[in-house]
Amino acid sequence: MFSLKTSTTFLALVAAGLMAGCASGVKLDKPAPVETRNVTPADGTQGQGGAESQVANVDLGKGAAGAASNMPRTVYFDFDSFVVKEEFRGTIEAHAKLLNADRKKKEVIEGHTDERGGSEYNLALGQKRAEAVAKSLTLLGVSDQQVEAVSYGKERPATDGHDEAAWAKNRRAELKDR
Amino acid sequence: MNQTARSGSVTAMINRRSLLGAAALGATCPSWAQFRIEISGVGATQVPVAIAKFRDEDKSGQAISAIVRADLERSGAFRGIDATPVMDETSQPQMNEWRSRGADALLAGSVSRLADGRFDVRYRMWDVVKGSDLGGQSLAVVAADLRLAAHRIADAMYEKLTGEKGVFSTRIAYVTRSAGRRFALRITDADGEGGQVALQSPEPIISPSWSPDGKSVAYVSFETGKAVVWVQDVASGQRKAVANFRGSNSAPAWSPDGSTLAVTLTRDGQSQLYVMGRDGSNVKRLTTSIGIDTEPVFTRDGKAIYFVSDRGGSPQIYRLPAAGGNAERVSFTGAYNISPDLSPDGQTLAFITRNGGGAFKLMTMDIASGKVQSLTDSTDDESPSFAPNGKLIIYATRAQGRDVLMTTTLDGKIKTRLLSSGADVREPTWGPYGR
Numbered sequence: 001m002f003s004l005k006t007s008t009t010f011l012a013l014v015a016a017g018l019m020a021g022c023a024s025g026v027k028l029d030k031p032a033p034v035e036t037r038n039v040t041p042a043d044g045t046q047g048q049g050g051a052e053s054q055v056a057n058v059d060l061g062k063g064a065a066g067a068a069s070n071m072p073r074t075v076y077f078d079f080d081s082f083v084v085k086e087e088f089r090g091t092i093e094a095h096a097k098l099l100n101a102d103r104k105k106k107e108v109i110e111g112h113t114d115e116r117g118g119s120e121y122n123l124a125l126g127q128k129r130a131e132a133v134a135k136s137l138t139l140l141g142v143s144d145q146q147v148e149a150v151s152y153g154k155e156r157p158a159t160d161g162h163d164e165a166a167w168a169k170n171r172r173a174e175l176k177d178r
Numbered sequence: 179m180n181q182t183a184r185s186g187s188v189t190a191m192i193n194r195r196s197l198l199g200a201a202a203l204g205a206t207c208p209s210w211a212q213f214r215i216e217i218s219g220v221g222a223t224q225v226p227v228a229i230a231k232f233r234d235e236d237k238s239g240q241a242i243s244a245i246v247r248a249d250l251e252r253s254g255a256f257r258g259i260d261a262t263p264v265m266d267e268t269s270q271p272q273m274n275e276w277r278s279r280g281a282d283a284l285l286a287g288s289v290s291r292l293a294d295g296r297f298d299v300r301y302r303m304w305d306v307v308k309g310s311d312l313g314g315q316s317l318a319v320v321a322a323d324l325r326l327a328a329h330r331i332a333d334a335m336y337e338k339l340t341g342e343k344g345v346f347s348t349r350i351a352y353v354t355r356s357a358g359r360r361f362a363l364r365i366t367d368a369d370g371e372g373g374q375v376a377l378q379s380p381e382p383i384i385s386p387s388w389s390p391d392g393k394s395v396a397y398v399s400f401e402t403g404k405a406v407v408w409v410q411d412v413a414s415g416q417r418k419a420v421a422n423f424r425g426s427n428s429a430p431a432w433s434p435d436g437s438t439l440a441v442t443l444t445r446d447g448q449s450q451l452y453v454m455g456r457d458g459s460n461v462k463r464l465t466t467s468i469g470i471d472t473e474p475v476f477t478r479d480g481k482a483i484y485f486v487s488d489r490g491g492s493p494q495i496y497r498l499p500a501a502g503g504n505a506e507r508v509s510f511t512g513a514y515n516i517s518p519d520l521s522p523d524g525q526t527l528a529f530i531t532r533n534g535g536g537a538f539k540l541m542t543m544d545i546a547s548g549k550v551q552s553l554t555d556s557t558d559d560e561s562p563s564f565a566p567n568g569k570l571i572i573y574a575t576r577a578q579g580r581d582v583l584m585t586t587t588l589d590g591k592i593k594t595r596l597l598s599s600g601a602d603v604r605e606p607t608w609g610p611y612g613r
Contacts, residue, residue: 155400
């Protein structure tokens with residue numbers, strides 16, 4: 001898509017430049033025509049919705065490091081919930097794939113809560129979220145030794161707000177390389 | 179510190195004379211403006227005490243008399259009244275005059291510099307009603323201990339007049355979070371001043387807990403990327419990770435004899451209670467429940483542990499034998515009760531409840547009757563901790579968009595906000611007698 005757009009723009013500019021060189025009443029304020037097209041991926045995953053299409057794009061064969069850096073690393077949770085929601089299945093599967101491909105690779109899963117409530121009880125709740133993600137990984141074949149579930153409770157919010165929008169961003173588990 | 183005590187008759191003044199109503203209380207005196215004392219409720223019965231400015235206290239660099247007065251007022255048992263002119267421990271106060279000024283008791287003293295650079299802080303107390311001398315002391319201290327001397331004088335005054343031990347010379351520990359997310363474990367006087375930093379970290383610190391001898395603090399630090407329980411010697415700064423197992427390690431609580439720590443570990447799955455030696459040896463699992471078990475606190479006799487568990491579906495306070503065994507539920511009011519602390523006499527439980535409106539409130543429960551009482555009007559209360567004499571509770575809450583520390587009397591009537599010097603302050607824990 002980038003190259004297509006660039007080449008179109010380039011041609012338009014070249015054309016405009018050539019015409020301007022003629023100095024014959026060209027309207028410069030007329031925008032150069034730029035064509036925008038949606039690119040259809042070759043594997044045809046487009047249109048299946050949100051997070052799942054991101055997963056299909058992870059290609060371990062083209063260098064794990066590059067793929068890992070773009071990999072989603074956060075799983076969000078509902079209030080008072082420890083259930084890994086369906087929309088994050090792709091994230092979990094991507095990490096499982098990575099860990100299963102390299103048994104020496106390890107991840108730490110950090111559970112977090114929103115700011116409401118006591119620090120110690122929240123620490124325990126965050127631990128439950130981390131354990132839920134760790135369990136999802138081991139069910140996909142990842143070894144117990146590759147993942148450690150830990151918790152920060154409410155101590156490391158992703159965002160500092162005091163409303164539901166902020167709380168929703170803070171109820172999470174982060175998957176981090178070790 | 180050298181102490182030369184001179185005897186005086188112990189006089190319990192409370193409930194004896196004109197226990198004036200709260201109506202007589204003026205606003206906070208400007209000269210003590212650094213201490214914010216909030217008095218709520220009516221019918222508070224505070225003994226009026228006159229605390230004269232100590233002779234030459236200005237030269238010492240510490241406002242000794244102001245510190246004493248603020249201590250006594252914060253206790254809820256006293257109110258300071260104006261006491262000019264300057265007098266000292268050698269004065270012969272005219273009792274009639276002090277009576278007419280409404281004082282039940284009088285304190286005066288002096289500060290002088292000794293040849294070795296220390297300060298000699300002398301004081302004398304009088305029972306104005308009886309017209310008797312209540313005794314005094316000479317405290318020779320280094321400059322860094324001048325505040326301590328003032329707190330010891332407040333303790334002496336408190337004990338003389340109430341018959342109970344004061345807590346003004348004890349210490350508290352708490353955690354501050356400053357801009358840039360720097361965390362510090364601070365140890366200060368019981369009035370929140372004279373703070374010293376015991377630990378600084380870019381990572382969070384939570385759950386400080388004093389050893390019963392007041393020499394060590396256990397806490398949870400995230401400095402290694404996860405929750406690990408450390409024990410640190412306060413005087414030397416020497417520290418050791420005592421619980422660093424797979425998963426999270428948290429909620430340290432000391433047994434009354436200081437030999438054992440109860441902690442929450444997740445090494446075998448969910449958060450459960452364990453006990454171990456104070457050096458981390460002999461780890462033994464204490465609970466095996468289907469839920470979260472955390473926030474242990476020993477009873478004074480060391481025989482039982484109160485803790486929080488959501489085994490019944492919501493977090494509630496339970497109690498079990500310290501040697502292990504069946505847990506019984508203690509809290510029944512409300513769907514969210516956490517952070518228990520026990521009064522030194524074992525009769526009162528302080529805890530935090532989440533009410534129907536989503537507010538987190540400091541509560542107390544009379545353990546024998548199960549009767550609960552709300553102590554605050556605030557909505558974000560956390561981390562209650564009893565003073566060693568059981569007369570005050572320190573807790574964290576939010577005020578004007580900041581995390582602050584407050585103390586309250588057990589009837590909720592006298593509250594003091596402790597100094598916070600611009601940082602967010604959390605996780606207070608009150609140290610034992612002695613330091």
